[in-house]
Amino acid sequence: MQRRVRRTHWQNGWMTDFPLIQTQRLLxxxxxxxxxxxxLSIHGDRDLMKWFGSDPIPDLRAAEGxxxxxxxxxxxxxxxxxxxxxxxxQGLIGTCGLFRWDQRWKRCTTGYELARPFHGQGLMRExxxxxxxxxxxxxxxNRVEAQIHPLNVASLHLAEAIGFRQEGLLREVxxxxxxxxxxxxxxxLQRDWQTEQIVANARMSLPE
Numbered sequence: 001m002q003r004r005v006r007r008t009h010w011q012n013g014w015m016t017d018f019p020l021i022q023t024q025r026l027l028x029x030x031x032x033x034x035x036x037x038x039x040l041s042i043h044g045d046r047d048l049m050k051w052f053g054s055d056p057i058p059d060l061r062a063a064e065g066x067x068x069x070x071x072x073x074x075x076x077x078x079x080x081x082x083x084x085x086x087x088x089x090q091g092l093i094g095t096c097g098l099f100r101w102d103q104r105w106k107r108c109t110t111g112y113e114l115a116r117p118f119h120g121q122g123l124m125r126e127x128x129x130x131x132x133x134x135x136x137x138x139x140x141x142n143r144v145e146a147q148i149h150p151l152n153v154a155s156l157h158l159a160e161a162i163g164f165r166q167e168g169l170l171r172e173v174x175x176x177x178x179x180x181x182x183x184x185x186x187x188x189l190q191r192d193w194q195t196e197q198i199v200a201n202a203r204m205s206l207p208e
Contacts, residue, residue, distance in 0.1 A: 042094065
């Protein structure tokens with residue numbers, strides 16, 4: 001997969017500018033306050049947020065607060081959230097991120113969501129592949145974790161398709177929607193990811 005990344009400058013172990021990433025169809029860029037209406041359409045969708053891990057946001061002010069939360073991750077040096085935008089269109093269609101970064105243990109957590117009209121097109125898989133490659137190369141990560149609801153079938157399939165491995169069940173670790181929820185623990189190690197990329201490149205090089 002073609003991937004272009006803007007050169008990133010570092011200071012005191014963290015990036016001083018936002019790491020823009022381009023894939024074949026997507027631009028992964030910074031989430032700003034101007035994205036609040038798009039964030040509200042996604043994070044305010046009760047059905048879409050059913051297994052996300054938090055209650056739907058109620059209004060535009062909350063969406064602006066969410067954009068500010070993503071910005072604060074970078075200021076605090078704990079992670080990055082990318083906004084997803086089609087390269088040939090304006091407007092946010094989703095986000096993905098690497099957060100809860102433990103630099104000493106070389107690990108972090110990932111999360112992602114995509115607006116309903118863009119499901120089923122392989123866009124999130126394309127975004128995550130680029131993001132994970134960036135994380136392993138630039139953040140020095142050895143392990144990326146994901147916690148996924150057992151009934152979130154699409155997210156489970158996506159995680160497994162890009163190499164995440166299930167490690168166990170976290171019983172009632174989440175609380176949203178007025179109830180406690182079990183989550184499946186997944187992880188992707190750097191060596192697993194390297195193997196995935198070697199296999200993918202080998203498939204791409206095979207003759208038709």
